[in-house]
Amino acid sequence: MKTLIRGGTVVNATGRTPADVLVDGETIAAVLAPGSTLLGFDVAAHVDRVVDATGKYVVPGGVDAHTHMELPFGGTNASDTFETGTRAAAWGGTTTIVDFAVQRAGERVQDGLAAWHEKAAGNCAVDYSFHQIIGGVDADSLAAMDSLVEEGITSFKLFMAYPGVFYSDDAQILRAMQKAADLGLLTMMHAENGPAIDVLVSQLLAQGKTDPYYHGVARAWQMEEEATHRAIMLAHLTGSPLYVVHVSAKQAVEQLAAARDRGQNVFGETCPQYLYLSLEEHLGAPGFDGAKYVCSTPLRSRAEGHQDHMWQGLRTNDLQMVSTDHCPFCMKGQKELGLGDFSKIPNGIGSVEHRMDLMYQGVVTGEITLERWVEVTSTTPARMFGMYGRKGVIAPGADADVVVYDPAGHTSIGLGKTHHMNMDHSAWEGFEIDGHVDLVLSRGRVLVDDDGYHGTPGHGRFVKRDLTQYLV
């Protein structure tokens, strides 16, 4: 199957240019000057399908490096399966996800990884890979890290939050980072001071402060700044590169920026919710509505200016990428578990479908450039996590993961069920998007076009990731 995408503007992280894209089978065969002639040969006459992309952007498919399909959390499971979650991703122009395989204290890392392979295999509409959560750092799990690279898993995640669930203390973090430095693995960190947060949670509940709003009060920015700093220092000591997930506090960005200015290999990810939503308007919504917006790290105060600071960090490269931390829970039967006790609300927001559209709004409003949009949503995640060249770029030889995006189009994330995530609500209801995902190819196969959805479970393949040199 040969497809020619003609007349559009190809946008990579490095620049934009009018060009035609020839897809042959699963890969991009050529990026051609407009007009699609090659040595006098009319390429359009020799393909199976021609797509007219006039007036549109042709960009690499999105790479969402932080999702949690079917994650068991807070006594329930994230409501998207790999099937429903990757279908929603495809609708929104995301053609690769990196999810998190889980090992808990007392479990074998190999078993956790095998369990996640089992959940995903045969079910994904788009390509996928895994980071490995090490929730119980001990001699066995440290030894098991040796085989991760062979398995194509080049990054793992630790938690300074959630004592009794995923939490690692400083001694465990130090050991795991030493191991990571030896192996060349990237250490990902959930940086919040969990034990101190738990004290604040119980004090607030004892005062009768049980509404979702207090989730944000308990998880104060000081808890994030302190943990981010501690993680940076431990990483510095061990020589491990560090990637801080879901950064939401401006003070945490300042810690990352200071470390980077000292020459340290540290990186930060933020998420659409920390750019657009706030403690006051959303976590503080009337009644129990704030539960929709309970995630960790929490939404921050707009009065304190965190959201503006996240945009600034994206511009200055103190933050390198935007993932979703997609971890959806329905209100009914799931978020409701926390009625009368905010600490029992399952943590998570579903955004996997909307990340490309939401971040494109930053281009519309002038917060980031068109090229930076591609960079933070596709190119950097591909490069950071060892997939660049295959993913994250429109270039000959790359996987034909291609999105045709119409800047003149419109996407309404209306009230009610206008999205494709397996949720009974969306944190993004009511958002009006300038721009539209017109066409989505995954390894040359059409997943979404004007006629709707054509993907199938099982098209998506596991992506073995390479080690990366972290000198960004």
Ligand SMILES: [Zn+2]
């Ligand atoms: Zn997460």
